[in-house]
Amino acid sequence: MIKKLLIANRGEIVVRVMKTCRKLGIEVVAVYSEPDKNLSYLKHADEAYHIGPANPVKSYLNIDAILDAMKKSGADAVHPGYGFLSENSLFAHAVVSAGSTWVGPPPSVLAEIDSKCYCRRIATDSGVPVIPGTIEIIKGEGDIIRFASEHEYPVVLKLDKGGGGKGIEQIREDGQAKEAFERLSRIGLMAFGHPESYIEKLIAAPRHIEVQFLADRAGNCVCLGERECSIQRRYQKIIEESPSPVVTKEDREALFRHTANLVKAMGYQGAGTMEFLRSEDGSFYFMEVNARLQVEHPVSEFITGIDIVEKQLEISAGEELDIRQEDIRLEGYSIEARVYAEDPFSFCPSPGTISRLKIPEADGRRLRVDHALEEGCAVPPYYDPLLAKVISWGESRSEAIEHLRRALMGFLIEGIKTTIPANLLILDSREYRTGDLHTGFLDRLYSKATSEDGAITPLWPNM
Numbered sequence: 001m002i003k004k005l006l007i008a009n010r011g012e013i014v015v016r017v018m019k020t021c022r023k024l025g026i027e028v029v030a031v032y033s034e035p036d037k038n039l040s041y042l043k044h045a046d047e048a049y050h051i052g053p054a055n056p057v058k059s060y061l062n063i064d065a066i067l068d069a070m071k072k073s074g075a076d077a078v079h080p081g082y083g084f085l086s087e088n089s090l091f092a093h094a095v096v097s098a099g100s101t102w103v104g105p106p107p108s109v110l111a112e113i114d115s116k117c118y119c120r121r122i123a124t125d126s127g128v129p130v131i132p133g134t135i136e137i138i139k140g141e142g143d144i145i146r147f148a149s150e151h152e153y154p155v156v157l158k159l160d161k162g163g164g165g166k167g168i169e170q171i172r173e174d175g176q177a178k179e180a181f182e183r184l185s186r187i188g189l190m191a192f193g194h195p196e197s198y199i200e201k202l203i204a205a206p207r208h209i210e211v212q213f214l215a216d217r218a219g220n221c222v223c224l225g226e227r228e229c230s231i232q233r234r235y236q237k238i239i240e241e242s243p244s245p246v247v248t249k250e251d252r253e254a255l256f257r258h259t260a261n262l263v264k265a266m267g268y269q270g271a272g273t274m275e276f277l278r279s280e281d282g283s284f285y286f287m288e289v290n291a292r293l294q295v296e297h298p299v300s301e302f303i304t305g306i307d308i309v310e311k312q313l314e315i316s317a318g319e320e321l322d323i324r325q326e327d328i329r330l331e332g333y334s335i336e337a338r339v340y341a342e343d344p345f346s347f348c349p350s351p352g353t354i355s356r357l358k359i360p361e362a363d364g365r366r367l368r369v370d371h372a373l374e375e376g377c378a379v380p381p382y383y384d385p386l387l388a389k390v391i392s393w394g395e396s397r398s399e400a401i402e403h404l405r406r407a408l409m410g411f412l413i414e415g416i417k418t419t420i421p422a423n424l425l426i427l428d429s430r431e432y433r434t435g436d437l438h439t440g441f442l443d444r445l446y447s448k449a450t451s452e453d454g455a456i457t458p459l460w461p462n463m
Helices: 010-025 040-044 063-073 089-096 107-113 116-125 142-150 174-192 249-266 297-304 308-316 397-409 420-428 439-448
Strands: 004-007 027-033 045-053 078-079 155-161 168-171 197-201 209-216 220-233 238-244 270-278 283-291 333-338 357-359 369-371 386-394 412-414
Touching: 004 010, 004 063, 010 040, 010 308, 010 369, 010 386, 027 040, 027 063, 027 420, 045 063, 045 386, 063 089, 078 308, 089 107, 089 333, 107 116, 107 249, 116 197, 116 369, 142 155, 142 174, 142 197, 155 174, 168 174, 168 249, 168 369, 174 197, 197 439, 209 249, 209 308, 220 249, 220 297, 220 439, 238 420, 249 270, 249 297, 249 386, 297 308, 297 333, 297 369, 333 397, 333 420, 369 397, 397 420
Parallel strands: 004 027, 004 078, 027 045
Antiparallel strands: 155 168, 155 197, 209 220, 209 270, 220 238, 238 333, 270 283, 333 386, 357 412, 369 386
């Protein structure tokens, strides 16, 4: 088993992974950039190493600096969390080459599945439905126009290697093709070092459904239910839940089969997520695989009772899964609301200093709050603005909604703006309460708050 784990990340995910390490008796090594040097969890780590200045390229994305901390500390494993280097095959390979354990899929698998076109080919060969589109990289606007002539506009141009909501362009006519292709190529090159893209047919008003899974080296795979992730802003999730209000028993069984087939074909090991889109006619299409721990993993933990981080660590240490699919019981309903340091209407970042802070008390079974906050702490502008995750559980979906709503109302965060009012607006809406969800949900909801002259009607719940 792992004895000393370096967590190559920052914020709430460090606290989350640290919690499981404490349970298992694993020593924790933390790393931090200059503006993060006073974060409270650093005092609770067994060791902490400074890895560079504020710029993430020189700190949390600096492979050499993190490897140096790993070697100095003697850490025998690295957990990458999410974001930053979590799906970087070069980093994973460097960790393994240095003699430590990588908590994630093998570097060779990471390198292959980094390409969405590769994954689309794997899915097609495995009999898993994919969104209609190209399987190969396109060469220019001519490919877009030819595809649209066969499938009709609108189409979606996506980066082959990318993520985090970046690199997605909707195209509605021939005249937009050249500019969209060139713009996306620039974004891909600047953000990910890869300009390549492919085309998909636009699925109107889809639901975003994903399956959490665990897979070991012996080829065993278990699915821990599905998550509904259709509430998004800028293609990034803001509220997630499990189970989905729309997924039937038959749907779930089919999604689990698709996931197991994809895991086997990819040679995947560890925890991961298969992401699907559900069209209005009820068809499911494979979209991509997320080869890491997801931000929203707590809702799956709540309804299954399984510590996903613990299973990650066991699998990476070479242990076989001690559970099978028939052992998994999905109990109740769980919902997660992400709290961002952002304006709740424009979703523009709101860095600053938290002058006053009150966080609702977790109760273990029905409410969980994952965070790394304290009064007086700084929220720097250099990193993802996620502050905290609030996760509720209830015997019914309506009960889980009420638990989450009361918890959000119990927050007090002064000195910066947060998305808590936006979360409450969503939870209080008739559409959310009835489960009428799709990826354009937030745009539709916010359109009700904007008058014809562009003025914003104050719709935020009283807090």
